[in-house]
Amino acid sequence: MTTRLGAHASALATLLAASLLVLPARAVEVAFKPVADGVYAFIGEIEGRTYDNEGLNANIGLVVTPAGAVLIDSGSSYQVAAKMHEAVKKVTTQPLKLVINSGDQDHRWLGNGYFAGQGIETLAHADAQADMQARAGEQMDGLKVLKERLDGTRPTLPSRFVKAQDSTINMGGTLIELKHRQGGHTPGDTLIWLPQKSVLFSGDVVYVDRVLGLHPVSRTKTWLDSFAVIDQLKPQTIVPGHGNVTTLATAQAQTRDLLLALRSHMKKAVDDGVDISAAVKSFNGKPFAHLKHADVWLPQLANQTYLEVERE
Ligand SMILES: [Zn+2]
Structure with missing residues (x-):
């Protein structure tokens, strides 16, 4: 009896192993989960960009109003954007009327071409434009890991730019406030605030669970200015x-506290004439060591912040 069961189990294990080998590659599944009344989010992986996550390793927002749906960020590719549109239709019968790009990093705007093809308005802060134009090629190169899943993607600027640092969109009585303070992670970073729901879509002004990222276009100084707005809003x-x-x-x-720690450490180092490698080495990253990717990113963040503070 035992032997027969054992043989059975091992045959099953062999079968299972074989079926695992032929499993097709995974693809990102976009589903919006409720956050507040009429407000939804898709929470992306906090890993790097992969073929499996299709470069959608970021969060996307959805606001349903009596005058149509509003998507926050257009995703990393044409194909991802199409999936996002399908996911919107599963949540609401309201037509998608507007897509806001919360910043100018790839997964915030490279899906714009899909929405433009659907006749849907796309919008970003005007400070995003130059960076979108300058880095579109570099961002497309960074998504080569998507292979054929990048097919159809053409960097497409938003159809509308807003210039004011504060602006309000009224969609059938639902207020959507846009707040821009010269960006941080990217020059166009914009906070999307729903005052009636006390919900904030922060875009890349807030990273949790994983360590934040700094690129050559990032500015920790204006990033903290953007964060100061969140401190004032006190979102629920x-x-x-x-x-x-x-x-x-x-x-x-x-x-915020990571940015503050980086800036104060590097300011003192620059003022005291400490060289960059010593300053990077002496930065105390322990309070942030539990965040994903901290081991790889913290020295890079320290390095980049030193250079920024030195230039100021
Ligand atoms: Zn991002």
């Missing part, structure tokens, strides 16, 4: 750019 709920839906306290601890 924050949908960060990366990581799970979160609270103000967690956003402060995992994004």
Whole structure:
């Protein structure tokens, strides 16, 4: 009896192993989860860009109003954008009327071409434009890992830019406020605030669960200016750019406090004439070591912040 069962189990294990080998590659499944009344989010992976996650390793927002649906960010590719549109239709019968790009990193705007083809308006802050134009090629190169899943993607500028630092969109009585303070992670970073729901879509101004990223276009100084707006708004709920839906306290601890620690350490190092390698080495990253990718990113963040502070 035991032997027969054992033989059975091992045959089953062999079968299972074989079926695992022929499993097709995974693809990103976009589904919006409720965050507040009429407000939804897709929470992306906090890993790097892969063929499996289709470069949608970021969060996307959805606001359903009596005058149509509004999507926050257009995703990393044409194909991902099409999936996002399908996911919107599963949540609401309201037509998608507007797509807001919360910044100018690839997964915030490279899906614009799909929405433009559907006749849907796309919008970003005017400070995003130059960076979108300058880095579109570089961002497409960075998504080569998507192979044929990048087919159809053509970097497409938003159909509308807003210039004011504060502006309000009224969609059938639902207020959507846009707040821009010269960006941070990217020059066009814009906070999307729903005052009636106390929900903030922070874009890449807030990273939780994983360590934030700094690129040559990033500025920790204006990033903190953007964050100061969040401190004032005191949102009940924050949908960060990366990581799970979160609270103000967690956003402060995992994004703002890291930026403050980096800047104060590097300011002192530059003032004291400490060279960059010693300053990077002496930065105390322990309070942030639990964040994903901290081991790889923290020295890079320290390095980049030193150079920025030195230029100021
Ligand atoms: Zn991002």
